[in-house]
Amino acid sequence: MENLIDYLNPLSYMTQEEYLAWWNWVFTTLFQGVVARVLAVTCLGFAFWYGAYKQRLAIGIFFYALTILLAYVTSVTRFFGGG
Amino acid sequence: MEKAGRPGPLFAEGMARAKPRSLIEAISEIQILATVVKTGREIPENYLLLDRRIAYFEVGVKGALADGLISALFVPVSMGVLSNLVPIFGTLTPSLFDQLFSVLIAMAYGLGYSVMVGVNLGNCYYGKACRQAIDSVYSAMVTFNVLKVMLVFLLFHGLHELMTPQWVHTKFEQLWPAWRVLMSQATALEAQTWILNVREVLLLSSWFVVFSTAVSLIIPRIFFVRGSKQAELEHRRNMLYDGY
Numbered sequence: 001m002e003n004l005i006d007y008l009n010p011l012s013y014m015t016q017e018e019y020l021a022w023w024n025w026v027f028t029t030l031f032q033g034v035v036a037r038v039l040a041v042t043c044l045g046f047a048f049w050y051g052a053y054k055q056r057l058a059i060g061i062f063f064y065a066l067t068i069l070l071a072y073v074t075s076v077t078r079f080f081g082g083g
Numbered sequence: 084m085e086k087a088g089r090p091g092p093l094f095a096e097g098m099a100r101a102k103p104r105s106l107i108e109a110i111s112e113i114q115i116l117a118t119v120v121k122t123g124r125e126i127p128e129n130y131l132l133l134d135r136r137i138a139y140f141e142v143g144v145k146g147a148l149a150d151g152l153i154s155a156l157f158v159p160v161s162m163g164v165l166s167n168l169v170p171i172f173g174t175l176t177p178s179l180f181d182q183l184f185s186v187l188i189a190m191a192y193g194l195g196y197s198v199m200v201g202v203n204l205g206n207c208y209y210g211k212a213c214r215q216a217i218d219s220v221y222s223a224m225v226t227f228n229v230l231k232v233m234l235v236f237l238l239f240h241g242l243h244e245l246m247t248p249q250w251v252h253t254k255f256e257q258l259w260p261a262w263r264v265l266m267s268q269a270t271a272l273e274a275q276t277w278i279l280n281v282r283e284v285l286l287l288s289s290w291f292v293v294f295s296t297a298v299s300l301i302i303p304r305i306f307f308v309r310g311s312k313q314a315e316l317e318h319r320r321n322m323l324y325d326g327y
Contacts, residue, residue: 074171075171
């Protein structure tokens, strides 16, 4: 059991600073810059494809929500003092 | 001795058709009607009873209400991006692409809904019963979108008048004892700035909602006009070549 907890705990592989830096890198890559724009455009495309064309509203709305998240999540973090 | 059942009329009790609850169900029903009409069997105007027409109307209302909620939430954010007040993709100085994308996000739900209605029902806009059913959905969309525009217009203008810098500051001071456990002083200042930034774009947002709603409502109408012409042509071809 202890081995499993150690296996799941990221701090057993890296320091806390490295772990935070890694999350920071993931965050800035996913929600800022070119990658974020490409992902957001793809998600909006899928939202139209599934929602309007294939008539699968639930998947369409899911991709639409994902687009909004990719575009504006930095606004929310800035609002709560994270940006 | 048990009496044998005598033959008699059959009443379809409990066989009432379920009312369409979603747009997809309504579209499917109207498509069935349109297929019948296109094969040469005219469906009379009063085929659709009042409960059915009201059910189609309700479907249109649901779509307009969802669009209203999304517009009220995301149009001010989009206008904030255009005015360099709200960050998008982590930047406060958006490029032309970012600005267009934020506008597209604000309009996406309404546009998608209208395109879906237009694409799927455009070809069915033929024959009295089909037209009546489609008009029920579309009239609900128009009525409740106009109501949405009026409500959003009043709400945004009212909020713009209400949320003066003094008012926001006073309210934050009054509520600070309750909020201090939830946020730091810096976050509270950030929140005040954010509210005042949103106030700056509320008037612009209310006019943008008028524009986006008009665009969303025109799209299905264009599809209906185009689709009815195509359906008429198809019907004529069917009569000519297949003898419908």
